[in-house]
Amino acid sequence: MKSSFSVPIAIVLGGVIVAIAVYVSMPKVAPAGAGNPSLVRPVSASDHILGNPAARVMIVEYADFDCEFCASFNETLQQVIANEGASGDVALVFREFPLTDAHSNALKHARAAECAAQVGGNDAFWKFADALFANQPIDPSRYGALAKDVGIAGDAFATCVAAASSALDARITADRQNALDMKAQDAPFSLILTTGKPPVVLEGDYPYDVVKQLVDAALAQ
Numbered sequence: 272m273k274s275s276f277s278v279p280i281a282i283v284l285g286g287v288i289v290a291i292a293v294y295v296s297m298p299k300v301a302p303a304g305a306g307n308p309s310l311v312r313p314v315s316a317s318d319h320i321l322g323n324p325a326a327r328v329m330i331v332e333y334a335d336f337d338c339e340f341c342a343s344f345n346e347t348l349q350q351v352i353a354n355e356g357a358s359g360d361v362a363l364v365f366r367e368f369p370l371t372d373a374h375s376n377a378l379k380h381a382r383a384a385e386c387a388a389q390v391g392g393n394d395a396f397w398k399f400a401d402a403l404f405a406n407q408p409i410d411p412s413r414y415g416a417l418a419k420d421v422g423i424a425g426d427a428f429a430t431c432v433a434a435a436s437s438a439l440d441a442r443i444t445a446d447r448q449n450a451l452d453m454k455a456q457d458a459p460f461s462l463i464l465t466t467g468k469p470p471v472v473l474e475g476d477y478p479y480d481v482v483k484q485l486v487d488a489a490l491a492q
Contacts, residue, residue: 307452307453307454308453308462308469308470308472309469309470310449310452310453311331311449311453311462311464311470312445312449314329314331314364314464318364318365318366319364319365319366319388319393319396319397319400320362320363320364320393321349321352321362321363321364321365321397322352322356322359322361322362322363323356323359323360323361323362324362325359326356326359326360326361326362327360327361327465327466327489327490328360328361328362328463328464328465328486328489328490329361329362329363329364329463329464329465330348330351330352330361330362330363330364330461330462330463330464330482330486331364331366331461331462331464332344332345332348332363332364332365332366332459332460332461333366333367333368333446333447333449333450333455333458333459333460333461334365334366334367334368334458334459334460335368335369335370335373335374335377335380335381335458335459336369336377336380336381336384336400336403336404336407337370337373337374337376337377337380337407337408338370338373338374338458338459339407340458340459340475340476341404341458341459341476342404342405342407343476344459344461344475344476344477345365345400345401345404345459346404347476347477347478347479347482348363348461348482349363350479351363351479351482351483351486354483355483355486355487355490360490361486361490365396365397365400366446366449366450367381367384367385367442367443367446367447368446368447368450368455368458368459368460369381369443369447370457370458374408376408376409376410376411378443379411380403380409380411381443382432382435382439382440382443383399383403383411383414383432384396384399384400384403385439385442385443386428386431386432386439387399387400387418387421387423387428389431389439390423390425390427390428390431391422391423391428395421395422395423398421398422399417399418399421399423401421402417402420402421403417414428414429414432415428415429453472455474456474457474457475459473459475459476460472460473460474461473461474463485463486463489465489465492467492468489468492471485471489473485
C-alpha cells in the first residue's frame with residue numbers, strides 16, 4: 272500500500288528540481304575567479320549601437336556571424352531593444368567575436384560587416400549583420416548580393432572587402448581580444464552594463480523573458 276505522503280513528496284521534489292534548474296540557468300554577476308567582466312571596453316561613438324547611444328542600460332554582445340546561438344540571441348536582443356528601448360533607456364552594442372577555430376569564414380564575415388559599416392554607416396551595419404545571421408551559413412561569394420539587398424550600392428563595399436584592410440582587422444582583433452580578456456569561452460558572450468553597478472554576464476543564448484527581467488531590474492536601480 273502506497274503512503275499517503277508519496278504524492279505530496281513527489282510534488283515537492285519536482286518543485287525543488289524545477290527551482291534549481293531555473294536558478295542555474297539564470298545569468299548572474301560573475302563570481303570571483305570566473306573572469307573579469309570589469310575589463311569590458313567602455314562603449315563609445317565608434318561602436319555599432321542599436322538604439323540611444325546615451326542609454327542608461329547598455330547590452331554589449333560579442334558574437335560570431337556563423338554561430339546559430341548568436342543568431343538566435345541577437346534576434347532576442349533586438350526584440351528587447353524594440354520594446355524596452357523604445358523610451359531610449361536601453362541600447363544594444365555589437366562587437367566582433369569570430370570563432371575562427373570553429374567557423375572557417377568567421378573572420379571574413381566580420382570583415383564584410385565592418386565594410387558595410389564603413390561604406391554605409393551604422394544603419395547599414397545592422398541591416399547587413401541581420402542578413403548574415405538570417406542566411407547562415409553564407410558563402411563569402413554572396414556578400415555583394417547581400418549588400419545590394421540591404422541597400423548598400425556602388426563598388427566601395429566590394430573594394431573594402433577585397434582589400435581586407437589592417438585597420439578593419441585591428442578593430443575586429445580588439446573586439447575579440449576584449450572578450451578573451453574577460454575569459455569568454457564561446458559566443459554569444461554578452462554583458463548588461465548599468466552605471467554604478469557590476470556588469471551582469473550572459474554566456475550563451477537566453478530567452479526573451481529572462482533578458483527582459485534582467486533589463487527591467489537594471490532600469491529599476
